[in-house]
Amino acid sequence: MCLCVETIKITDGLLPTPEILALHRERMDRTCRELYGLSAGWDLSAALAGSPVPSELRSGVVKCRIVYGPSGIGQVEYLPYTQPRIASLLAVEDDEIEYGYKYCDRTRLIILHDRAAEAGCSDALVIRQGSVTDTTFCNVAFRVTGSFPELWHTPSEPLLRGTMREYLIKQGTVVPCNIPVSALRSGLYDRIALFNALNGFGSLALPVSRIIFP
Numbered sequence: 001m002c003l004c005v006e007t008i009k010i011t012d013g014l015l016p017t018p019e020i021l022a023l024h025r026e027r028m029d030r031t032c033r034e035l036y037g038l039s040a041g042w043d044l045s046a047a048l049a050g051s052p053v054p055s056e057l058r059s060g061v062v063k064c065r066i067v068y069g070p071s072g073i074g075q076v077e078y079l080p081y082t083q084p085r086i087a088s089l090l091a092v093e094d095d096e097i098e099y100g101y102k103y104c105d106r107t108r109l110i111i112l113h114d115r116a117a118e119a120g121c122s123d124a125l126v127i128r129q130g131s132v133t134d135t136t137f138c139n140v141a142f143r144v145t146g147s148f149p150e151l152w153h154t155p156s157e158p159l160l161r162g163t164m165r166e167y168l169i170k171q172g173t174v175v176p177c178n179i180p181v182s183a184l185r186s187g188l189y190d191r192i193a194l195f196n197a198l199n200g201f202g203s204l205a206l207p208v209s210r211i212i213f214p
Helices: 018-034 044-050 107-118 163-171 181-186
Strands: 004-011 061-069 072-080 089-093 123-128 131-135 139-144 152-155 175-177 189-195 204-207
Touching: 004 018, 018 044, 018 163, 044 061, 044 072, 089 107, 107 123, 131 139, 131 152, 131 181, 139 163, 152 163, 163 189
Parallel strands: 089 123, 152 175
Antiparallel strands: 004 061, 061 072, 123 131, 139 152, 139 189, 189 204
């Protein structure tokens, strides 16, 4: 059975806020119930307490990577993190792709990312059955052109329901709705934001005009 991973942002040796950490627990619990058929998830707090951040990584942003499966949590590792640079996105169609759980196996996503890289783009924006989903590593939101206050739409059917996405929806920062690929060409949106557990809303953004259609 496939293993899954939970990725948590550590800043200067500190865990995220309790609200964010609760979203990570909720996703692990849901994965254990729905994917592994378990009545409860694994103890995230105990795993973090049992494998504290190494002293040499208690400055700056660090990625905590927790690998788990039906038999428990198998690995907790900490890795230095550098925010990627996103200059352009290649719109890539894949009607069959599924990534409803945060699987360790990202083979299909890597193939799409490599296709974008071959076209000279930073990453792929995945289009499934005519609608926008995610990039290969981030959820996305689009700013409605001319909106004031700003109105941001996020795909209602993403590849993965990320923790940062859930937080932003709860805060009212982004609004879920279906985003057909045609909306990206129509001028409805002028800006795209990419975000995940390691990259907050607004930290990665570019004009919609930087989405390349093959």
